[in-house]
Amino acid sequence: MIEAKDLTKKYGNFFAVKSLDLQLSQGDVFGFIGPNGAGKTTTMRMIATLLDPTWGEAYVGGHSIYTQPRKIRRLVGYMPDFFGVYDDMKVIEYLEFFAASYRIRGEQRRKVCEEVLALVDLTFKRDELANTLSRGQTQRLGLARVLLHDPAVLLLDEPASGLDPRARIKMRELIKRLGDMGKTIMVSSHILPELADVCNKIGIIERGELIVNADVAEVMKKIRSQPVLQVGVQGDIAAAGQLLESLENVDRAQEADGLLRVTLVADQSDYSNLPTALIEAGYRLTLFREEEINLETAFMMLTEGISA
Numbered sequence: 001m002i003e004a005k006d007l008t009k010k011y012g013n014f015f016a017v018k019s020l021d022l023q024l025s026q027g028d029v030f031g032f033i034g035p036n037g038a039g040k041t042t043t044m045r046m047i048a049t050l051l052d053p054t055w056g057e058a059y060v061g062g063h064s065i066y067t068q069p070r071k072i073r074r075l076v077g078y079m080p081d082f083f084g085v086y087d088d089m090k091v092i093e094y095l096e097f098f099a100a101s102y103r104i105r106g107e108q109r110r111k112v113c114e115e116v117l118a119l120v121d122l123t124f125k126r127d128e129l130a131n132t133l134s135r136g137q138t139q140r141l142g143l144a145r146v147l148l149h150d151p152a153v154l155l156l157d158e159p160a161s162g163l164d165p166r167a168r169i170k171m172r173e174l175i176k177r178l179g180d181m182g183k184t185i186m187v188s189s190h191i192l193p194e195l196a197d198v199c200n201k202i203g204i205i206e207r208g209e210l211i212v213n214a215d216v217a218e219v220m221k222k223i224r225s226q227p228v229l230q231v232g233v234q235g236d237i238a239a240a241g242q243l244l245e246s247l248e249n250v251d252r253a254q255e256a257d258g259l260l261r262v263t264l265v266a267d268q269s270d271y272s273n274l275p276t277a278l279i280e281a282g283y284r285l286t287l288f289r290e291e292e293i294n295l296e297t298a299f300m301m302l303t304e305g306i307s308a
Contacts, residue, residue, distance in 0.1 A: 007056035031195035034205035077146030081158035085130035136167025232287030
């Protein structure tokens, strides 16, 4: 559904996006992760045909961004990270205005507007002025706007930016629901845990380069190939770390926040010898557990030595 080949945007000597390759199928929910300024927005704007690449190619639904931009715009719903609303329009009027621009007419226009309002849980605000909505409600209204023409592809740029925790949860649930509807979704964020439960693929972009591009399951499998343990002991923690590092199945043991963070050798699933060695050496264990793996941990491990 989305394919990019050597997609590049250059400003002078600066690469905003450099040689990006990407392929997403129908129904994929792609988490586009990276710090502010990494190139996420530039990439989305090129795919949405709102910005011309310096070189490279991209296709949406088999249509080239160079030769068939109008066909792509019928397929895509692009939600920027910041947008305004008209001060003097009610919520329903705001949606009807944009539905008219999509050439949705008559009874069908009102029906579509009511349906997207219900989908984003804003029906109770339909007759309120758009500029009176909270930040979270405004974000959901923006998402409703890009759903009016029932796009097959959604490009959502930082949709949860600036939202409170409750609004973030609602936005995640909404993205997950849209993914279940079979839409191809590219959603960017610099906050990693936001995407953990809704994406089946992730890409990590750093300084314009896509340094990780894989299924979430593959990323987690790669990280789990080298388990990390959290170990707490009573006694000389530095000496305990040295003891653990002397064991064959331990790669390294580092002190962090009063605990030992113990990284095992790759593909070692049995670490029952660690507590035995500590207890035999006279240490009392206060904590011994495998560290939980999430996208944030994955990001730090996968970009170690790559990102700044």
